Amino acid sequence: MPKLERPLHGLPPATGHPAEPSADELLALVARGDEAAFERLYDVASGSVFGLIRRVVRDQAQSEEVFQEVMLEVWRTATRFDPERGSATTWIMTLTHRRAVDRVRSAQAASNREEHVARLDPARPFDEVSEQVSGRFEQRQVRRCLSFLTELQRESVVLAYYQGYSYPEVASLLGLPLGTVKTRMRDGLIRLRDCMGVTG
Amino acid sequence: MRTTSPDLHTLTGAYAVNALSDLERAAFETHLAHCAGCAVEVAELAATATRLGVAVEFTPPPHLRARVLAAASETRQLPPHTPRAARSRSWRPAGGLLAAACLVAAVVLTVQVTGSDSSQDQLTQLASEYGRFSDLLSTPDARLVTANGPAGSTATAVISPSRNELLFLSRSMPAPPTDRVYQLWVINSDGPHSAGVLPSGSAPLLTGGVTGAERVAVTVEPQGGSPTPTGEKVMEITVV
Numbered sequence A: 001m002p003k004l005e006r007p008l009h010g011l012p013p014a015t016g017h018p019a020e021p022s023a024d025e026l027l028a029l030v031a032r033g034d035e036a037a038f039e040r041l042y043d044v045a046s047g048s049v050f051g052l053i054r055r056v057v058r059d060q061a062q063s064e065e066v067f068q069e070v071m072l073e074v075w076r077t078a079t080r081f082d083p084e085r086g087s088a089t090t091w092i093m094t095l096t097h098r099r100a101v102d103r104v105r106s107a108q109a110a111s112n113r114e115e116h117v118a119r120l121d122p123a124r125p126f127d128e129v130s131e132q133v134s135g136r137f138e139q140r141q142v143r144r145c146l147s148f149l150t151e152l153q154r155e156s157v158v159l160a161y162y163q164g165y166s167y168p169e170v171a172s173l174l175g176l177p178l179g180t181v182k183t184r185m186r187d188g189l190i191r192l193r194d195c196m197g198v199t200g
Numbered sequence B: 001m002r003t004t005s006p007d008l009h010t011l012t013g014a015y016a017v018n019a020l021s022d023l024e025r026a027a028f029e030t031h032l033a034h035c036a037g038c039a040v041e042v043a044e045l046a047a048t049a050t051r052l053g054v055a056v057e058f059t060p061p062p063h064l065r066a067r068v069l070a071a072a073s074e075t076r077q078l079p080p081h082t083p084r085a086a087r088s089r090s091w092r093p094a095g096g097l098l099a100a101a102c103l104v105a106a107v108v109l110t111v112q113v114t115g116s117d118s119s120q121d122q123l124t125q126l127a128s129e130y131g132r133f134s135d136l137l138s139t140p141d142a143r144l145v146t147a148n149g150p151a152g153s154t155a156t157a158v159i160s161p162s163r164n165e166l167l168f169l170s171r172s173m174p175a176p177p178t179d180r181v182y183q184l185w186v187i188n189s190d191g192p193h194s195a196g197v198l199p200s201g202s203a204p205l206l207t208g209g210v211t212g213a214e215r216v217a218v219t220v221e222p223q224g225g226s227p228t229p230t231g232e233k234v235m236e237i238t239v240v
Helices: A023-031 A035-057 A060-080 A088-110 A113-119 A124-131 A137-146 A151-163 A167-174 A178-196 B011-016 B022-032 B036-054 B063-073 B096-114 B120-137
Strands: B143-148 B154-160 B165-171 B180-188 B191-197 B205-208 B215-222 B233-238
Touching: A023 A035, A023 A060, A023 A088, A035 A060, A035 A088, A035 A151, A035 B036, A035 B063, A060 A088, A060 B063, A088 B036, A137 A151, A137 A178, A137 B036, A151 A167, A151 A178, A151 B036, A167 A178, A178 B011, A178 B036, B011 B022, B011 B036, B022 B036, B143 B233, B154 B233, B165 B180, B165 B215, B180 B205, B191 B205, B191 B215
Parallel strands: none
Antiparallel strands: B143 B154, B154 B165, B165 B205, B180 B191, B180 B215, B215 B233
């Protein structure tokens, strides 16, 4: 599979400049036990990892805990990364999202989830994404592409991804049948994929 | 190429944003291993979701850096997969739930493969059945119980009181004696109630009317089943 994803930070290096090692190259070195490469990977990836955890988990102390767990898991399981199945960035961020969601689901399992879900404002995560745009290419692109989704597509994707809700929870929050939410999540992501030119 | 149930395929999006329950995720991952089209789409949608994650970048507190690096230097890395095992998907076993989900997925897949040369009607039927399992599995109060049966067979029941439904799956059940069938019973304080004759092979059976169910049992009965259990009980699962 072609790896068309950019490195985690910023734009692709301009022609003529030596490229910083990509997350893929660093992760391959980390898999061989290279601690220096892990240090560089930390510098390249920690902002994205922590930002996503913080967005989903919210609580600062818990976010820091999950962040350390994820970074250590990246180190420990780098040997299992298979570049044929996607980029290093996607591998790391998929792991990150899963751990963040595990944390909020296990925390919510103890409380009354229905009540919790009903109190939340579905518009919030997208607004936050919109507001904190600071001119970085990724953020501008995400904001622009999210605006091309229908409202239900956007809410379904955003609630699941940034709030860590399961699709039955999203369905209950939006008052939609389960099948509709599944379809909206897929359609919404497909539209985002096409807008961003993602090729996997 | 095998026909993919439309219902399963729509899970690619929910999977990519991690919106499935553990059970559904395991079932879907099993499906993924056999569905090249789904795997490509999942890879693309996961890469798309990653962009959403990268967009909310936030620098972690600086003191965590030294802590993470120190922890890494003291942590042994997992050995790589050897080529023979490299294709297996790397979910961490989460005990019985995951095993049961694998069973569900395996059964669904078995049914799909078995039905691959059947008519479109049958495939449509399978797709809608899968949708019912998937919905049942995602119910918050769904519980999974497993039991061993005769000759190394296993059975799993997924029961959801809120939906008043029970899904029963068996694996490796020996064929019933000639002219006999396996019949499933849902037992509550009133006694056993028939949930129907088990389909041949490992096909799942979904039944309603499980209010107050305490156990489910499988007996050997004459062809067509019996109104009350008459034959040998080969399996029993306590579901409360």
